[in-house]
Amino acid sequence: MLMSWIQQKPSSGTPEATWRDVTTAINQVLGKPPGTTPSPIQPDALLGADLGLSSLAVARLAGLLQKRFNGKPLPFHTLFVDASGSMLHDISVSALVAFLNRHLQRDKP
């Protein structure tokens, strides 16, 4: 099921499509397969504190999203650094979606 989601045609890159890709990946990492009714994920939910993702799960999430976007390397590590260069211990789902939209938009021809 997971592989079929990853192998579907690439995301259209719209904010809505990216949101769907991110929430699908989060549910996969949380062990909720596609087709089941996942718990609703709020945009301001924090990956660690609210959704309970460990660092291993966050790494998996990054890997799944990277595969979803055709293996394109994405600078996920920059997500955990704020504008002043300080380390962030947690990020929200909406921050992850915005990050992906930014980078996918930037690479559009």
Added chain:
Amino acid sequence: MKDDSALEPFRLSLGFGSLPGHTVKGIVRNPWSLPTFADDGLHGWCCQCVDEFRHNAWDRIAAPYILLEPEWKVWCHLPNAAARRRWMRGRVAAKDAVRLLLLDRYGFVAPLESIGILPGEGGQPRVTCTALPQTKNQISVSISHCGNSSVALAAERSEFCRNVGIDVASLTDNHDGLAEGGFVSAETALLDACPDGERPGWLLRLWCAKEAVGKALGVGLAGNPLNHIVRQVDLTQGNVEIEAHVPGAPTTSSSSNTCVTAHVGHDRGMAFAVAKQG
């Protein structure tokens, strides 16, 4: 650790039978010897705690008896019941690991309530033992969680071991995406000699090694698993050499990177790694 008679007093103090709500078993506690020794001289004491029964009411009743007041204050402010259960289970594992150390090294059966495990600098747990004040700052402890299980490793500080780190991960969980999200291709290529069936388990051990080294150095993964790069893997001995980047150190200087060897293995359905900061 291998002399069962020496553990007898410790066993007697195991279990929460005397706590209110004693008819409900909350957490099963077991010493775990496999991750306590490594080729590089690491000698630690390790315990695993497993949830036998999830019951938030039991947690609320038991917490004041398991946690010291400062710990209890931290526990109360955790965001949800799952986080509180995990945190308390980790404290129990850490307190038991410290109690095993104190029994082995000092012949002292420490009551659970005499051991404090509080967040310290850089998130590393800080150990206090009111019954043995001479051990202040002398014990390093590290905690890891995996599913409904928590483990903790305790070790005495010395000039050869300033801090320890432990990490565990379930061998049965799905870890798809980890190779792409947690490693660069040069790291996964180190497993080319590994039989296909063993590769996923080894990948997980390499991940645990990164985490354990980050904990031992007090820097974690600093938001980027590629801060710590696997340089060598000894599949036979179970040793993994990690080049770790220490944030805050000047990046242009070679001193910002340090090499640490983690000892890895698997047991009880989990991959594990332990490391020390020498």
